[in-house]
Amino acid sequence: MSGRGEFDWIRSRLVPLTRNHAAARGLADDAAVLDCPPGHELVIACDTLVEGVHFLPGDTPHTVAARALGSNLSDLAAMGADPLGYLSAISWPQDRSEAWQNEFTQALGEIQDRYGVVLLGGDTTRTPGPLTLSLTLIGQVATGAALSRSGAQPGDVVWVSGSIGDAALGLAWEQGDASLPAETAHRYREPEPRLAVGQGLAGLASAALDVSDGLVADAGHLAAASRVGIEIDLPAVPLSATCEAWVSGQGDAGLIRLITGGDDYELLFTAPVSATPRILALGELCGVRLTQIGRAVSGQGVVCRDGEGRAVPVATPGFTHF
Ligand SMILES: [Mg+2]
Incomplete structure (x- = not known):
């Protein structure tokens, strides 16, 4: 113009x-x-x-x-x-x-x-x-209170806010896959930034980022920035009731789709074990579920484990930009 x-x-x-x-x-x-x-x-x-x-x-x-x-x-x-x-x-x-x-x-x-x-x-x-x-x-x-991706230490707990996977299904539903639950579309259409949680994590979280590319991909970004490894316990990953119902008929591939899909705009963060009571209280205060999904360990990369502790391979961790 x-x-x-x-x-x-x-x-x-x-x-x-x-x-x-x-x-x-x-x-x-x-x-x-x-x-x-x-x-x-x-x-x-x-x-x-x-x-x-x-x-x-x-x-x-x-x-x-x-x-x-x-x-x-x-x-x-x-x-x-x-x-x-x-x-x-x-x-x-x-x-x-x-x-x-x-x-x-x-x-x-x-x-x-x-x-x-x-x-x-x-x-x-x-x-x-x-x-x-x-x-x-x-x-x-x-001053000095901004969160960063790079502060996670081996032994820290890995947390995520809200629920993971709805937006990935919502996007596919919008693209015409009518076999998916329509209730997920709103999570694609209208992300809900976790501002109150983020602000409350100052002084509690050792590292944080938002999940935009997919839970596993973004856990990898945090792990790389912090020079640690991250283990994710798949049964602990929080799902909405809708995703829970959908995934029960899908086996491992369904859950992997949810944790690699992206667009969640939840916060993934790490914190020392000693911060756990204060983090749970923050979740209550903000009315947002905050869930422990794994731990930071010495090493590098992300390992996803099933209920028996076996590593579950994830071929494509999430959205890549180029
Ligand atoms: Mg981001």
Whole structure:
């Protein structure tokens, strides 16, 4: 977009999303100016979603908005940050309807309000390619309190929030596999970033990340960053009632599909055994199930074990980006 068209688009669709936050300056200046309170650090994450790669061409504007903000907020949750605001860069395909754009910005507004963030700046352009959304999320943490992937120690307990696998089935259902439970689709459409859990883990967790590529793949990322091995007890992996019912007819292959599917946006973290009572209390406080699924050990890589302790081979641990 250029000239008048872009200006009007920003004024009518994006300026309302600033909710008059002073840092956004009505999107009238060349950049946002954000205050950082004393004793805090800014935490900044950027994530790009491309139509046909990170969401389906038929997805609703609401799903696209929810996935864009949800996945970015999940990265802030993984850092233990309190989100403040975001910048958006949107490249619209030539033929994207006005109605679709309106619904999209409306949905962004609803979701940002739910998580207490405002738009601080944005750019918008036309593209001959697919719809591409890049959001940059900004949050804050007390100085030195940000979580990291690299602090796990042998002997630490491995935990995961919520339940694993629904989003993978939900995506396949959206793609037309009607044999899968339809109730899982909402977990694909609307990720729920675990912000309160992440913030509560400051000082408790030794390492953390969010599960976006698949439980096993992301456990591998944490293991590599921390230079430890991770053992996952498969029977301990928390499943929703829907996934529990589905997997019972599938054998090992079904469970492996759930733990390698991705898009869960749960938090995977490690903590010393001594932190267990405080972590369970945090789960109660946040109303989110926090489950022990294994342990960090000396060594490297991820080993999944069945109920008898036998290693279960996992050929493809999760989504790979390139
Ligand atoms: Mg992440």
